[in-house]
Amino acid sequence: xxxxxxxxxxxxxxxxxxxxxxxxxxxxxxxxxxxxxxxxxxxxxxxxxxxxxxxxxxxxxxxxxxxxxxxxxxxxxxxxxxxxxxxxxxxxxxxxxxxxxxxxxxxxxxxxxxxxxxxxxxxxxxxxxxxxxxxxxxxxxxxxxxxxxxxxxxxxxxxxxxxxxxxxxxxxxxxxxxxxxxxxxxxxxxxxxxxxxxxxxxxxxxxxxxxxxxxxxxxxxxxxxxxxxxxxxxxxxxxxxxxxxxxxxxxxxxxxxxxxxxxxxxxxxxxxxxxxxxxxxxxxxxxxxxxxxxxxxxxxxxxxxxxxxxxxxxxxxxxxxxxxxxxxxxxxxxxxxxxxxxxxxxxxxxxxxxxxxxxxxxxxxxxxxxxxxxxxxxxxxxxxxxxxxx
Amino acid sequence: xxxxxxxxxxxxxxxxxxxxxxxxxxxxxxxxxxxxxxxxxxxxxxxxxxxxxxxxxxxxxxxxxxxxxxxxxxxxxxxxxxxxxxxxxxxxxxxxxxxxxxxxxxxxxxxxxxxxxxxxxxxxxxxxxxxxxxxxxxxxxxxxxxxxxxxxxxxxxxxxxxxxxxxxxxxxxxxxxxxxxxxxxxxxxxxxxxxxxxxxxxxxxxxxxxxxxxxxxxxxxxxxxxxxxxxxxxxxxxxxxxxxxxxxxxxxxxxxxxxxxxxxxxxxxxxxxxxxxxxxxxxxxxxxxxxxxxxxxxxxxxxxxxxxxxxxxxxxxxxxxxxxxxxxxxxxxxxxxxxxxxxxxxxxxxxxxxxxxxxxxxxxxxxxxxxxxxxxxxxxxxxxxxxxxx
Numbered sequence: 084x085x086x087x088x089x090x091x092x093x094x095x096x097x098x099x100x101x102x103x104x105x106x107x108x109x110x111x112x113x114x115x116x117x118x119x120x121x122x123x124x125x126x127x128x129x130x131x132x133x134x135x136x137x138x139x140x141x142x143x144x145x146x147x148x149x150x151x152x153x154x155x156x157x158x159x160x161x162x163x164x165x166x167x168x169x170x171x172x173x174x175x176x177x178x179x180x181x182x183x184x185x186x187x188x189x190x191x192x193x194x195x196x197x198x199x200x201x202x203x204x205x206x207x208x209x210x211x212x213x214x215x216x217x218x219x220x221x222x223x224x225x226x227x228x229x230x231x232x233x234x235x236x237x238x239x240x241x242x243x244x245x246x247x248x249x250x251x252x253x254x255x256x257x258x259x260x261x262x263x264x265x266x267x268x269x270x271x272x273x274x275x276x277x278x279x280x281x282x283x284x285x286x287x288x289x290x291x292x293x294x295x296x297x298x299x300x301x302x303x304x305x306x307x308x309x310x311x312x313x314x315x316x317x318x319x320x321x322x323x324x325x326x327x328x329x330x331x332x333x334x335x336x337x338x339x340x341x342x343x344x345x346x347x348x349x350x351x352x353x354x355x356x357x358x359x360x361x362x363x364x365x366x367x368x369x370x371x372x373x374x375x376x377x378x379x380x381x382x383x384x385x386x387x388x389x390x391x392x393x394x395x396x397x398x399x400x401x402x403x404x405x406x407x408x409x410x411x412x413x414x415x416x417x418x419x420x421x422x423x424x425x426x427x428x429x430x431x432x433x434x435x436x437x438x439x440x441x442x443x444x445x446x447x448x449x450x451x452x453x454x455x456x457x458x459x460x461x462x463x464x465x466x467x468x469x470x471x472x473x
Numbered sequence: 474x475x476x477x478x479x480x481x482x483x484x485x486x487x488x489x490x491x492x493x494x495x496x497x498x499x500x501x502x503x504x505x506x507x508x509x510x511x512x513x514x515x516x517x518x519x520x521x522x523x524x525x526x527x528x529x530x531x532x533x534x535x536x537x538x539x540x541x542x543x544x545x546x547x548x549x550x551x552x553x554x555x556x557x558x559x560x561x562x563x564x565x566x567x568x569x570x571x572x573x574x575x576x577x578x579x580x581x582x583x584x585x586x587x588x589x590x591x592x593x594x595x596x597x598x599x600x601x602x603x604x605x606x607x608x609x610x611x612x613x614x615x616x617x618x619x620x621x622x623x624x625x626x627x628x629x630x631x632x633x634x635x636x637x638x639x640x641x642x643x644x645x646x647x648x649x650x651x652x653x654x655x656x657x658x659x660x661x662x663x664x665x666x667x668x669x670x671x672x673x674x675x676x677x678x679x680x681x682x683x684x685x686x687x688x689x690x691x692x693x694x695x696x697x698x699x700x701x702x703x704x705x706x707x708x709x710x711x712x713x714x715x716x717x718x719x720x721x722x723x724x725x726x727x728x729x730x731x732x733x734x735x736x737x738x739x740x741x742x743x744x745x746x747x748x749x750x751x752x753x754x755x756x757x758x759x760x761x762x763x764x765x766x767x768x769x770x771x772x773x774x775x776x777x778x779x780x781x782x783x784x785x786x787x788x789x790x791x792x793x794x795x796x797x798x799x800x801x802x803x804x805x806x807x808x809x810x811x812x813x814x815x816x817x818x819x820x821x822x823x824x825x826x827x828x829x830x831x832x833x834x835x836x837x838x839x840x841x842x843x844x845x846x847x848x849x850x851x852x853x854x855x856x857x858x859x860x861x862x863x
Contacts, residue, residue, distance in 0.1 A: 338733075
């Protein structure tokens with residue numbers, strides 16, 4: 084059943100191997116001074132930077148560059164961005180990169196003209212909406228599929244001093260005005276990053292799917308999207324330049340977390356909460372923290388709704404029920420999930436991410452505990468899940 | 474594979490059994506004089522009219538009423554609406570009803586201030602975009618699920634003098650600014666209308682799905698949505714007041730035709746073309762014209778891509794492949810589609826819709842022939858399909 088909700092997603096998407104041709108026109112509707120945000124500079128090697136500069140120049144923009152956004156963007160880096168945006172009084176922010184870069188751009192967007200403590204009032208306090216301060220509009224050119232940041236209001240920021248990594252979901256006034264989605268822009272991504280993005284996408288879908296035991300259209304859409312991600316992931320790991328697979332993965336990642344799948348239903352999100360805590364303590368790659376703990380996590384919560392996990396096994400993994408119990412079918416489905424994690428080369432444990440047994444308490448302490456899809460975890464549950472994932 | 478495309482869908486949706494509480498606020502952003510468009514007056518029996526008038530009054534609007542929109546809205550009725558909209562210089566159009574009413578509202582929206590021949594230049598000439606004339610913004614309160622008109626730019630108009638029923642897809646400036654989707658508003662709909670809407674939804678999905686033989690995310694989403702429609706339809710025909718089923722059907726119908734499923738792919742749409750020709754010649758209910766011919770149509774085009782039809786059988790209808798050929802599996806899938814049509818009580822032939830064997834040539838003449846998903850039909854093919862559907 085679908086509960087009451089409002090769906091509104093005005094982000095305009097330009098998709099395909101010619102998508103960048105629209106960038107100059109898309110920029111046309113916004114002001115002259117553009118803050119160009121990007122990461123470590125890989126876009127200067129793969130031609131994306133040149134395409135973007137050409138579009139900005141054609142559109143007659145004045146460019147202020149802000150490079151160096153790291154994965155797991157930090158509060159310190161945010162303070163730098165706020166200062167630069169404000170000192171230059173930029174009219175628009177163009178983020179060129181993956182989820183970290185776009186998340187960071189949105190964080191600068193809402194906090195540049197906000198005089199209060201942005202970390203405390205926006206991220207730590209989840210119930211605080213974006214303040215009345217001026218919001219600088221954001222656009223995005225996507226170079227890594229996974230986070231869905233290109234079509235949602237999410238922004239994850241890491242506070243290294245406090246060992247906290249927190250995601251905040253802002254409203255539609257903070258969502259990108261447009262995004263350029265060219266699957267070829269993801270071809271030069273390191274293999275490990277591609278795989279991390281694939282699992283991040285899968286995790287977004289699963290964390291919305293594993294909640295509720297009713298009949299709800301959103302869950303059927305989730306199943307379709309998971310089947311697509313699995314099929315495309317297998318082709319992409321064989322040949323990362325398979326355009327069909329990479330275009331499907333890019334589109335799937337956008338729809339995995341752009342507010343459609345959560346429509347009218349409860350959600351889980353504890354894998355992300357634990358994964359964020361692992362990243363806060365180790366700086367490990369986001370998608371790999373999720374793959375490293377997922378099987379252990381889902382085995383813990385499966386008894387809360389064996390029927391849903393059995394459905395997952397049958398519909399998503401084509402497990403044959405053979406007259407067995409839901410628990411048995413569910414267990415085979417989670418085996419299939421684990422086998423797929425290994426097959427595509429995602430992390431199937433967290434030791435390789437730098438987690439050691441003496442860190443488990445600290446990670447559990449840093450985990451924000453949500454109600455969960457089928458069970459509210461205790462601190463000890465989280466330590467158990469982490470230990471089983473070592 | 475996903476080809477190049479632009480996705481932009483700014484319609485804001487208020488969904489749920491309390492959705493109408495947002496109507497007054499949603500109207501706030503638009504001008505004072507509202508043209509209230511509705512159908513035969515059933516909204517005065519079921520309380521919807523009262524809810525709408527209350528919201529309009531709260532929002533301080535001046536109301537001009539335009540009732541009497543028929544299913545298959547005609548060009549004559551459109552001329553009446555253009556005149557009323559223009560004479561009253563309305564600022565906004567609020568359509569309260571199903572797809573016919575909302576289609577009609579969009580037709581008035583684009584043509585009220587257009588001085589040329591709207592029928593010829595917008596509907597007959599499919600390549601003509603909406604003219605530069607002022608477009609009156611539209612909002613919708615949905616009372617029947619099926620057409621998807623609440624979140625797209627489509628508008629189907631019937632020219633009785635020419636025996637032509639033509640759908641035009643306008644751009645996002647013609648799409649509803651918002652839509653109120655309260656599943657309870659559909660409870661009082663006659664059973665036959667509910668069933669017609671269910672098959673219309675299913676047909677929208679199938680006509681986008683049955684084209685292409687590649688691996689494409691859009692097709693996986695289509696499969697998920699079809700599974701949801703089938704499950705909910707079975708519950709809804711048992712108990713039309715099953716909120717879970719009706720809410721899923723309403724949401725599925727919106728996403729079946731709001732531009733998501735067609736993203737990056739070719740499409741078919743010949744069932745709609747033949748169905749429109751049947752309605753133009755008989756005034757038969759739209760959804761029933763589609764169910765009446767679908768099995769015969771798909772058996773005709775199946776040889777063009779047995780693999781896709783076998784996939785449809787397995788994923789959507791849970792047909793067990795049992796080592797058989799794609800053609801055999803595909804055929805069992807189409808049997809399942811036919812059995813479902815009979816199970817839910819949709820028309821499984823077109824004789825009951827008023828079609829007689831002497832009309833087949835005329836209907837084929839009135840059919841707009843598109844390239845098709847797997848095969849371009851000839852006039853004789855259409856006559857054959859119609860004859861097999863008698």
